[in-house]
Amino acid sequence: xxxxxxxxxxxxxxxxxxxxxxxxxxxxxxxxxxxxxxxxxxxxxxxxxxxxxxxxxxxxxxxxxxxxxxxxxxxxxxxxxxxxxxxxxxxxxxxxxxxxxxxxxxxxxxxxxxxxxxxxxxxxxxxxxxxxxxxxxxxxxxxxxxxxxxxxxxxxxx
Amino acid sequence: xxxxxxxxxxxxxxxxxxxxxxxxxxxxxxxxxxxxxxxxxxxxxxxxxxxxxxxxxxxxxxxxxxxxxxxxxxxxxxxxxxxxxxxxxxxxxxxxxxxxxxxxxxxxxxxxxxxxxxxxxxxxxxxxxxxxxxxxxxxxxxxxxxxxxxxxxxxxxxxxxxxxxxxxxxxxxxxxxxxxxxxxxxxxxxxxxxxxxxxxxxxxxxxxxxxxxxxxxxxxxxxxxxxxxxxxxxxxxxxxxxxxxxxxxxxxxxxxxxxxxxxxxxxxxxxxxxxxxxxxxxxxxxxxxxxxxxxxxxxxxxxxxxxxxxxxxxxxxxxxxxxxxxxxxxxxxxxxxxxxxxxxxxxxxxxxxxxxxxxxxxxxxxxxxxxxxxxxxxxxxxxx
Amino acid sequence: xxxxxxxxxxxxxxxxxxxxxxxxxxxxxxxxxxxxxxxxxxxxxxxxxxxxxxxxxxxxxxxxxxxxxxxxxxxxxxxxxxxxxxxxxxxxxxxxxxxxxxxxxxxxxxxxxxxxxxxxxxxxxxxxxxxxxxxxxxxxxxxxxxxxxxxxxxxxxxxxxxxxxxxxxxxxxxxxxxxxxxxxxxxxxxxxxxxxxxxxxxxxxxxxxxxxxxxxxxxxxxxxxxxxxxxxxxxxxxxxxxxxxxxxxxxxxxxxxxxxxxxxxxxxxxxxxxxxxxxxxxxxxxxxxxxxxxxxxxxxxxxxxxxxxxxxxxxxxxxxxxxxxxxxxxxxxxxxxxxxxxxxxxxxxxxxxxxxxxxxxxxxxxxxxxxxxxxxxxxxxxxx
Ligand SMILES: [Zn+2]
Numbered sequence: 067x068x069x070x071x072x073x074x075x076x077x078x079x080x081x082x083x084x085x086x087x088x089x090x091x092x093x094x095x096x097x098x099x100x101x102x103x104x105x106x107x108x109x110x111x112x113x114x115x116x117x118x119x120x121x122x123x124x125x126x127x128x129x130x131x132x133x134x135x136x137x138x139x140x141x142x143x144x145x146x147x148x149x150x151x152x153x154x155x156x157x158x159x160x161x162x163x164x165x166x167x168x169x170x171x172x173x174x175x176x177x178x179x180x181x182x183x184x185x186x187x188x189x190x191x192x193x194x195x196x197x198x199x200x201x202x203x204x205x206x207x208x209x210x211x212x213x214x215x216x217x218x219x220x221x222x223x224x
Numbered sequence: 225x226x227x228x229x230x231x232x233x234x235x236x237x238x239x240x241x242x243x244x245x246x247x248x249x250x251x252x253x254x255x256x257x258x259x260x261x262x263x264x265x266x267x268x269x270x271x272x273x274x275x276x277x278x279x280x281x282x283x284x285x286x287x288x289x290x291x292x293x294x295x296x297x298x299x300x301x302x303x304x305x306x307x308x309x310x311x312x313x314x315x316x317x318x319x320x321x322x323x324x325x326x327x328x329x330x331x332x333x334x335x336x337x338x339x340x341x342x343x344x345x346x347x348x349x350x351x352x353x354x355x356x357x358x359x360x361x362x363x364x365x366x367x368x369x370x371x372x373x374x375x376x377x378x379x380x381x382x383x384x385x386x387x388x389x390x391x392x393x394x395x396x397x398x399x400x401x402x403x404x405x406x407x408x409x410x411x412x413x414x415x416x417x418x419x420x421x422x423x424x425x426x427x428x429x430x431x432x433x434x435x436x437x438x439x440x441x442x443x444x445x446x447x448x449x450x451x452x453x454x455x456x457x458x459x460x461x462x463x464x465x466x467x468x469x470x471x472x473x474x475x476x477x478x479x480x481x482x483x484x485x486x487x488x489x490x491x492x493x494x495x496x497x498x499x500x501x502x503x504x505x506x507x508x509x510x511x512x513x514x515x516x517x518x519x520x521x522x523x524x525x526x527x528x529x530x531x532x533x534x535x536x537x538x539x540x541x542x543x544x545x546x547x548x549x550x551x552x553x554x555x556x557x558x559x560x561x562x563x564x565x566x567x568x569x570x571x572x573x574x575x576x577x578x579x580x581x582x583x584x585x586x587x588x589x590x591x592x593x594x595x596x597x598x599x600x601x602x603x604x605x606x607x608x
Numbered sequence: 609x610x611x612x613x614x615x616x617x618x619x620x621x622x623x624x625x626x627x628x629x630x631x632x633x634x635x636x637x638x639x640x641x642x643x644x645x646x647x648x649x650x651x652x653x654x655x656x657x658x659x660x661x662x663x664x665x666x667x668x669x670x671x672x673x674x675x676x677x678x679x680x681x682x683x684x685x686x687x688x689x690x691x692x693x694x695x696x697x698x699x700x701x702x703x704x705x706x707x708x709x710x711x712x713x714x715x716x717x718x719x720x721x722x723x724x725x726x727x728x729x730x731x732x733x734x735x736x737x738x739x740x741x742x743x744x745x746x747x748x749x750x751x752x753x754x755x756x757x758x759x760x761x762x763x764x765x766x767x768x769x770x771x772x773x774x775x776x777x778x779x780x781x782x783x784x785x786x787x788x789x790x791x792x793x794x795x796x797x798x799x800x801x802x803x804x805x806x807x808x809x810x811x812x813x814x815x816x817x818x819x820x821x822x823x824x825x826x827x828x829x830x831x832x833x834x835x836x837x838x839x840x841x842x843x844x845x846x847x848x849x850x851x852x853x854x855x856x857x858x859x860x861x862x863x864x865x866x867x868x869x870x871x872x873x874x875x876x877x878x879x880x881x882x883x884x885x886x887x888x889x890x891x892x893x894x895x896x897x898x899x900x901x902x903x904x905x906x907x908x909x910x911x912x913x914x915x916x917x918x919x920x921x922x923x924x925x926x927x928x929x930x931x932x933x934x935x936x937x938x939x940x941x942x943x944x945x946x947x948x949x950x951x952x953x954x955x956x957x958x959x960x961x962x963x964x965x966x967x968x969x970x971x972x973x974x975x976x977x978x979x980x981x982x983x984x985x986x987x988x989x990x991x992x
Contacts, residue, residue: 077244080734082283089665089721091354094629124356124468128635130675133649150370150474156420158345161358173360175370175470184470186360194422199374215356225610226705279661285729288689289973292846299861301841302978303697304688308668314685318697325703327609351667462683467631467675482681595671
């Protein structure tokens with residue numbers, strides 16, 4: 067470190083305070099349809115590219131490979147397999163609440179039958195020795211659903 | 225007219241966990257002054273600047289304008305580029321294209337981060353889609369941990385193989401006075417360090433650092449007059465591909481493979497293991513140092529652990545990787561990938577001091593961002 | 609500089625609270641720009657996107673638009689700042705030997721966040737930010753400094769608002785077309801003296817894209833190519849206390865360079881139409897002076913004389929300008945797109961007859977700390 071002239075007797079640090087900066091994210095047609103699928107049909111919807119046949123979940127407007135608008139909706143059901151998982155053990159601040167997240171927390175990628183991409187969610191198992199890549203999992207829906215990704219409470223191994 | 229472009233000066237701070245003695249602008253200024261001194265230039269010689277960092281790590285909107293007191297870009301052109309963890313690579317490319325376009329002769333790229341000013345893990349988790357993925361994304365470590373778990377299963381690799389990469393990078397850092405973590409470690413210590421996210425342990429993963437890096441690029445008209453042995457940029461390449469984390473094919477690593485193929489083709493490299501003398505790779509976790517070598521076509525699928533055990537990528541090996549100590553020892557995110565380019569340039573220029581690999585003619589630097597955005601740069605001691 | 613043309617442009621309609629998310633907006637304009645140029649995505653060599661993590665409400669916001677901007681698997685990069693800067697970087701990449709065509713995109717969904725809070729985050733966190741400074745209060749200081757020094761009246765500023773909102777009635781993309789009088793502006797509520805409601809741009813959602821091509825990649829399409837003659841940007845001091853707010857020094861410097869590149873000697877005579885970044889009505893007057901349309905302090909008389917009206921010798925903002933549609937980061941690129949339409953003769957009811965040389969201008973930062981100036985022409989430079 068370089069020597070600073072006229073060194074202050076104390077080095078101060080200021081916090082940005084507690085003021086929240088709230089955003090209102092617009093879901094658009096595709097994400098809205100997906101969330102309504104969770105809320106009203108308790109099912110997971112994907113969208114198929116009519117040019118290359120890839121099925122995307124979460125659904126989005128454009129297939130990046132073909133640069134074509136997608137309109138063919140696919141009901142993927144509620145069961146898939148674990149593509150990858152990780153048990154998070156290092157707590158960090160939850161950007162939604164400002165509080166530390168609860169650990170251990172298991173994040174998974176769910177591979178639905180008939181989809182080419184994967185959905186992220188939680189698994190209700192915190193012990194990594196009891197989780198297997200390729201294991202079948204099933205979405206557990208909440209009773210009260212509000213049109214968010216948390217309408218699925220978590221996935222559970224079947 | 226398009227111009228050939230070279231790096232003629234590199235400056236970086238002494239990276240550390242928390243710099244309470246300087247604000248962000250002062251931190252930047254340390255790197256800027258060192259880069260100018262390295263090139264033997266003054267601020268007056270710089271025609272344009274590019275700067276980058278992670279917006280939400282310090283919470284400063286428009287750091288291009290904010291930086292003026294530190295960057296010295298007063299009444300000069302400055303713009304901001306940013307692509308997450310790969311920002312440093314994007315900065316290097318941007319300075320390169322500033323010069324290669326023929327519009328500017330001498331351009332400075334500045335990458336910086338004061339990770340200590342916020343909870344960066346929380347900030348990075350907001351890179352996942354806020355509606356669908358944010359709550360299930362535990363930062364960059366999750367996908368990388370999952371990637372190595374799959375690799376071990378498929379190819380019979382071990383946690384020790386990754387630990388050997390950690391040992392290599394950490395111990396190389398002992399030769400680098402700018403590195404953040406400079407402590408001798410053993411495979412056993414890595415294996416015994418706390419598990420963060422199976423199978424990645426504390427000593428397998430990168431720290432969070434405060435630091436800045438500045439790299440000066442010059443045109444073919446100016447570079448030979450500024451530096452006796454400039455590091456000529458022969459190619460840059462980028463690839464990225466997805467919007468949601470669940471889209472990515474972790475086994476095939478398509479963006480790394482595309483980036484490597486593209487940059488090798490542009491630079492005329494057919495056998496990276498033989499054609500490249502030293503690599504400065506953006507390896508945020510030791511596990512990446514095992515798996516990614518294969519996706520960069522350095523060896524066949526599943527062969528990397530064998531090469532690591534043979535010491536091929538050690539300082540005295542056939543292809544030294546990360547003589548600087550890499551990202552595992554120093555990680556001021558917005559600067560991290562620019563440090564890779566700067567270190568690769570120092571190797572080509574023969575100015576890497578105690579971490580110098582002898583007779584470097586061709587070097588490679590990479591950048592990695594949390595959306596699997598890869599960038600690569602090939603530098604050579606000769607212009608063409 | 610080699611000849612580079614803008615061969616495709618597209619804009620969404622600007623409005624508040626668009627239902628599409630910003631990736632969908634980017635897809636809309638990327639698709640339309642390709643159609644406008646008569647190209648397929650395969651004809652695009654690389655992509656420059658524009659994001660801002662504060663406005664976009666997530667870290668590494670460029671991830672979210674990878675597919676929408678057609679950058680899947682393609683060389684791509686990302687600028688944070690006004691669209692004129694992204695386009696400038698796109699121009700550099702097009703001029704290099706590496707790429708022949710570049711797609712540039714910008715988007716903004718400012719309606720999702722809190723724009724005043726986001727602008728506040730540009731200010732120094734230790735000083736001005738804590739005082740609650742934002743775009744309106746800081747601009748009011750600039751307006752006051754400028755108007756007091758030169759005796760510019762509030763009525764003269766109001767005349768800009770009347771002209772631009774009136775012009776917007778001819779622009780189908782405009783957000784706020786209005787048939788108003790100077791009296792209406794003067795009677796509108798004071799937000800921060802001397803700035804009143806009708807002196808201020810709206811906050812709009814929208815997107816814009818352009819396609820740049822080297823001369824040898826310009827096909828004989830159905831659209832007339834528009835040629836880039838000069839571009840420059842420049843950044844003033846960060847802290848308002850260090851700046852002469854009554855002058856646009858950085859704009860003078862950027863304009864001087866851009867004019868020199870383009871061979872423009874007397875801008876007020878040679879330029880046929882200008883699209884400038886008038887986030888506030890006083891800004892258009894201050895920019896006239898910075899751009900050399902008149903001498904220092906003479907803008908009041910210039911607007912009074914009607915020279916910059918649709919029927920004048922140098923119409924400024926035939927589109928209605930930023931006062932009539934303000935999607936942050938997009939607005940500068942929209943100025944370029946509007947100039948392209950003017951030079952093609954495709955500007956519909958807002959067409960300036962026979963326009964051959966056009967000027968587009970963008971700003972970013974506190975009180976327009978950074979300016980970028982583009983000079984565009986309907987004819988390429990002759991071979992030297
Ligand atoms: Zn497709």
